[in-house]
Amino acid sequence: MNLLTTLKVNVGKFPTKPFLIYQDKTYTYEDTYQKIKQVSSLFSKLGLKKGDTVAAMCFNTPAFVFTMFASWELGLIFVPINHKLKSKALEFILEDSKTKLLLFDAQLIETINELNYQSLRISTEGVVSEYDCFEDLYNENNTDFHPQDLEYNDIAQILYTSGTTGMPKGCIMHHDSITFAATMAALGLSFVPSDIFLMAMPIWHSSPLNNWFGATLIVGGTIVLQREYHPLQLLENIQKEKVTTYFGAPISLIMPTKVPSFKQYDLSSMRAWIYGGGPISPTTAKDLMELYQNNNFYQVFGMTEAGPLGMTLYPKEQLAKAGSLGKTSMPGVEMKLINEDGQIAKKGEVAEIYFKTPSLMAGYLHKEIETKEAFTEDGFYKTGDLVKIDEDGYLFIVDRKKDMIITGGENVFSKEVEDCLLECKAISEVAVIGLPHEEWGETVTAFIILKEGKEVNENDLREHISTKLARFKAPKKYFFVKDFPRTPTGKTQKFMLKQQYQNISL
Structure with missing residues (x-):
């Protein structure tokens, strides 16, 4: 089963249950799939065929979600793009992925107008001159299209890395990989159908998309889309929608506590505060628990190339092992710690983390040499992250290997x-x-x-x-x-x- 099939199954199980909440609009599972069918019909009329690439450069909006699933209905490849990119990096990604259609937020029109790359372009969340409006187009459409059968190893996404060592690299993700990443995230953090997840971090990031959007979908939960992160809006959404789960960078948890009216908000519905992108200190961990009056903080560690899946530091470990990545890998992930001699590392040594999991990328797009260098002969991904193993077996980041x-x-x-x-x-x-x-x-x-x-x-x-x-x-x-x-x-x-x-x- 893939994520598209999961959505269709959920339509049968929870037709009138809210799936997406965006501003003052609620889309049930049934509503959402109806929109997806309309968008699929639109894409079909635009001449897109199986194997073509559709890119979305959006904020956290329903259009992003509809486009992703409609792409899969037609066997297309979906490319989520960082809305903060400048035209040079955007141009590279569009050319590298051979994008046939670009959906972009109307707020980004200046960047779009700087592009030389030629493709179909449609704006969303606003009307801009020269371009058709996505919402107008698909609302005019019926639901006539020919759905494509998806194989487990068909390409679902190309996820571009952030480019700390040069231009971004495109990670090829198959349908079975992203479905596994979502399922293991749901299992590892005990997602349930009553969960309401707040998507305030950019949805185009691999973890918000493949872990937490996917996990919520897997169990039949509800997703609140916050167009972009703002600490006050985060507090308002949690209180209004009775949000239960959230993922963000550590700073996204710290900033709401600086809001003058922070203590006035009812955050009692929250059962899991998930953070990633960097560890926090013992002092910060303690302060957050006291301020939020909640001990259920989870740190997750992974990378785009791994789905992302990796490790979790659980609530009971937050204070005693603050700053650690954790001790063991997440469900469905095999981990090895390799020292500089190429041997399994012991406590007290520095080691590189290797991961092996069905959620791993198939490779880097158009980069055979880099792909070969990234994997061991027995299929482990070499993360490049160096860790120190403490006396209890917990891992602490010491550096990136290349640094x-x-x-x-x-x-x-x-x-x-x-x-x-x-x-x-x-x-x-x-x-x-x-x-x-x-x-x-x-x-x-x-x-x-x-x-x-x-x-x-x-x-x-x-x-x-x-x-x-x-x-x-x-x-x-x-x-x-x-x-x-x-x-x-x-x-x-x-x-x-x-x-x-x-x-x-x-």
């Missing part, structure tokens, strides 16, 4: 140095990289963004570091900058820093 610095034969984990520098209250952000050095191979170099109105100099930082880290780990050079090169999702592109500063004399 590890080798200076004078010694390994330096950039995250360790970054964490140490961030103890300085004047620093807002820091990025540590290795720059080429004739004698040492690489030299540890730190890039610093100061908090507004704060000052600190290189000597202050050297003194701070000297009491915390071994000498070979201490940055030999500091650069104070206003910002870092970033992906559209805000991740620091360290490779760009290396390119920009590689010829600097150190």
Whole structure:
């Protein structure tokens, strides 16, 4: 069974049950499938055929959902696109995926008008000149189309990574992969039909889409679509719709607590606060539990290439092992921890995480060499994440393998140095990289963004570091900058820093 079939089964089981809630509009399971059939008819009339690619560059709106399922009805490949992308990255994705139809939010018209890539284009959530409006088009359609039979290994999605090491890579996801990711997420966090999930994080991200949208669909739950994240709206939606489950980055849990009227909102319906994208400290974990008056916090760890599936840190572990990824893998995921000698790692060692699961991508689109490099011969995906195994077997991230610095034969984990520098209250952000050095191979170099109105100099930082880290780990050079090169999702592109500063004399 795939996710499209799951939806159809749910129409039979829960025809009048709300499936999507968007602003003041509610779509039951039956309503939703009716819209999907209308969109399928539209796509068929536009000449789209099995194997063609449809891309959606949207906020969290019903149009995104209707388009995804309608694409699968016709055997099309669906490409969710980050709505924050600029035209250059968007152009690359459209060309790389050979997109035939692009659905875009009317708010993004300036970016769309900068494109050279030629494809069908339809706007949603507003009328813009030169383009047909999605809602007008499908509402005029009947439901005549010829549905395609889906095989388990047909391509369902191409998910593009954030591009921290260059242009985004397209992860090829089969229908069986994304269905497995949704099913295991539902199993791992005990989703039930009465769950109401708040989609406030961008739906085009792999975890909100394939884990939590999918998990809610699998059990026949309800999804509240919040067009885009805002802490006040999050509180309002939870109270109004009696939301039970939510997923977001740690900052999305912290920001609502800063809303002046935070304590006035009734959040008692919540049974699971799920966060990912980075661990939180023991202090933050304790503060969140007290502020939300709820101990049911789950940290999840995974990556797009894995479906995403990976690991979970459960509520009872949040305080004792705050900052950890967890101890064991999620249901349906096999994990190996491999040390630098290529052997199974022991407690106290640093190891790279390997995952093997049916939710793994089939490979990177048009990138055979990168695909081969990403997998072991026995089918494990090499995540590139390096972890330290503590005495109880819990894993703590120490660095990305590609970010590890080798200076004078010694390994330096950039995250360790970054964490140490961030103890300085004047620093807002820091990025540590290795720059080429004739004698040492690489030299540890730190890039610093100061908090507004704060000052600190290189000597202050050297003194701070000297009491915390071994000498070979201490940055030999500091650069104070206003910002870092970033992906559209805000991740620091360290490779760009290396390119920009590689010829600097150190």
